[in-house]
Amino acid sequence: MFTPPLAVVLLALAWGRELPVAAVIVAAVFLAGAVLAAVHHAEVVAHRVGEPFGSLVLAVAVTVIEVALIVSLMASGGPEAASLARETVFAAIMITCNGIVGISLLITALRHRVAVFNAEGAGGALGTVATLATLTLVLPSFTTSTPGPAFAPAQLAFAAVASLALYGLFVFTQTVRHRDYFLPVRPDGSVIDADDHAVPPSGRTALASLGLLLVALVAVVGLAKVESPAIESAVSAAGLPHAVVGVVIALLVLLPESIAAVRAARRDRVQTSLNLALGSAMASIGLTIPTIAVASIWLDGPLHLGLGPTHLVMLALTLVVTTLTVVPGRATLLQGGLHLVLLSCFLFLAVSP
Template sequence: MSAHGPMPRSSWVFPALAVLLFLVVTVTGYSFTLSTGGGVFAIVLLVILFGTVFAAVHHSEVIAERIGEPFGTLLLTLAVTIIEVALITTIMLGDKPAPELARDTVFAVVMIVCNGLVGLCVFIGGLRYREQGFQVSGANVYLSVLIALATLTLIMPNYTLTTPGPVYSTLQLGFVDLVTIVLYGVFLYTQTVLHKDYFVHERTEGEGGEAHLPGKLLALSIVLLLISLLAVVLLAKKFSLVVDAVADRIGAPPAFAGLLVALLILMPEGVSAITAARKNDLQKSINLALGSSLATIGLTIPAVGLATYVIEQPLVLGLNAQSSVLLFLTFLLSMLTFGTGRTNVLFGLVHMVVFAVYAFMVFVP
């Protein structure tokens, strides 16, 4: 979907279908199982859900073009984070306890974004333009906050003494949630007020500027964005049942659910990042990619932590040794990749190899 030109039909058809599907399922009391022809329902649900997520991102982009950067990228990131929190919380509340889902999803997002998506964007940009530039100062801000948040939420729980790892005590989790929100809030203030120039690379002539959208189109996009987000939240429960059924059928490991949720929520944002790299706007790709990782940890972990406190469920956060090594390697490579302000094909390929290792280890740990 493009944010330019007339509004595509899919941007309002899929949200309408999602709301309609939810109403039909609710009224009929349909109970999903793969053994009773549920495969067709699962396919229909996934198609509508993916389409609705893309529609939400499209409307976010329409609004983003009006408000400009970096606020536009921030809006897109927040919309995707709302979808992520809804899916994670709903699956955790499903028939099968999934205390590790938030950890697996957050880790999957970091791996997909910092290795798969960043690697692909850098690789594509390198093939097309040999080298691409970006703001080193902005990348350093992203990485410093991301490394701190990832360590506090995914590594530190393994080494606490109040409770045996990999979980925080209630008091510890509340404190970490608080400092996570504060740190992310200060990052947003830095990105949108103090140092906006860190996150906007110098554009080529003829590019940039805020889009002058008709008021009616902007208002319609705002309404449809809210409907799209609501529709995804409403269908999250049925999606959780499909995830459980598919995982049981193929004998997938527990981390599979987190990987699937991460792929669903990151796909439209990933398409936007890759498109930006193809247009020689690697700065926007970095804003989308690293911004997604930051929002996932800075907003999702506190939200899920609050939800688990309310529903009195445990929240497993600490990574195992294998995943910790991959996380450390990812941050080390990221510091090297974003350390010079210029990228090339080899940087992208190395990141994609690390992502391939992560994906392989999910199924063959």
């Protein structure tokens, strides 16, 4: 209970300052504590509101805070500001659709030989992710109204409105119209609409956990940024590309969703894991692009959204493999391994482009 507030206090003391090695280590310890606290409180909220609302709360909360961080970094300027949104969103897609999906399928398949989930829900989520990614990250590389991998103002406005509309439509489908498509299922295909038959927490407890969840996520994202100078120094000392810094920070920011997805998979709730993974990828695009579009009105400099050839290939391969994974509604160790190899490929290409 005390870890998230203490982590935020540490964040306030460390923000914008050059930290000694001891302070960096302390910040890393509190970052780890804030991640575990975020996962705990997210599970309390999820138990109270049920699925798929619990997954939605965690995915949206961490994305909103992440978007605020992106806008603040873009406002500070610098040569990397033009492509910051693109690199962050693409890293989130790769980590969620390959890392979280892969490890969740692997854990469930190791326990039960086959991971069973709802193909309608996972397929609908993946279709939305694919559409959003193509509209915002692929098309800018091929439009001709402006030079470079960037949208013209009217095109950016259209992409922002379309992204927000698609995300809103998906949330309505997930939580109202076809909620049963996103609930965990048993091996025989029957829906599980309860959480281990445990008594749900009271409303007061759930509200307290919701508040502490938001505080913990602020600490996670903020301390990840505080740690970034130390990460940059380590990356530079190792002679690695600067893009590795963004990947490491994205991995840190997505830790709460990753741990929550792994815990759900260990409880045979792989559908919940897929909700977290695909929902986080979707929220990362559907909330980041509209916010950046509005912020670009007063932000100086170009906004590069279009992916380069290597990342376009990685995105296409990820979408194809994920489609083949979710269509049957059943997955084995092979599918989990495929996704983890794709994540390894993304990380390797970040180190050796």
